Amino acid sequence: MRRRYRGAGRQRRSNCPIACTLDLVGDRWSLLIVRDLLLGKRRFDEFLASEERIATNILSSRLKRLEDLGFVVRKGDDRDGRRVQYSLTRSGKLLGKLVRGIADWGLKNLPQTRLAPGGEQ
Amino acid sequence: MRRRYRGAGRQRRSNCPIACTLDLVGDRWSLLIVRDLLLGKRRFDEFLASEERIATNILSSRLKRLEDLGFVVRKGDDRDGRRVQYSLTRSGKLLGKLVRGIADWGLKNLPQTRLAPGGEQ
DNA sequence: CTTTTTGATTGCGAAGTGCAACTAAACCCG
């Protein structure tokens, strides 16, 4: 049985676009995974290696949740059966605009923030 | 002793503008309170009355946190000593751009979302 | 077969959430 996560489905708190967006990705990790996907990261280990040091169980549960929400697809690697490739669906790519908006806001308003090396694409 | 909250000050997970923004307001409630403040709500009861039905303890702790972060100021009402006025600081008003960006994204990408009545200002 | 790599799951203490009940100060009304 798949672990559930607050808001991972289901009844919205309201129809406010802000509340609904927060219900989808208003936690500390989901958008960082999306960021990594936008930067071209594809594998579990690659996400783990990011600066913010997400725990394996949290990463696993967020990837599942993003998959449940239709933002991410998971597929095995043909050449190496251990490896899994995560990538953004068409719908997941729409999150890019949101992520970039937040990044822009942070860069402008939070001192000492900077994009990760290789942060352009 | 004031209750602490994850990330409510202090060491950043990284210098990524996305991660830092999420450290500030990456939870389910803070930005909804900011939204209400932008809409002109000022009092505890008014925040409680919002559609999303925040619990009193959570509202109290988020308001304190936003105050700690310098986004909100709390002041008593001269005419009625029970009443407290919350409002955005200059710094808190900068969150407006972020909130509007998220609202725009939600309106465009999430079906059936709509701004609250009186949502223009 | 043994070791290593990869993508996880499990266990556990700590922290956060949500609900209901309660409180305290200030105001209102007779």
Place this chain on the structure above:
DNA sequence: CGGGTTTAGTTGCACTTCGCAATCAAAAAG
């Protein structure tokens, strides 16, 4: 004054989620 009401919270408690370390299973490498 004195009881009730309004406002802004706090407290208690069960439950969920987080974060860390340890462990695991399947596949690949040696």
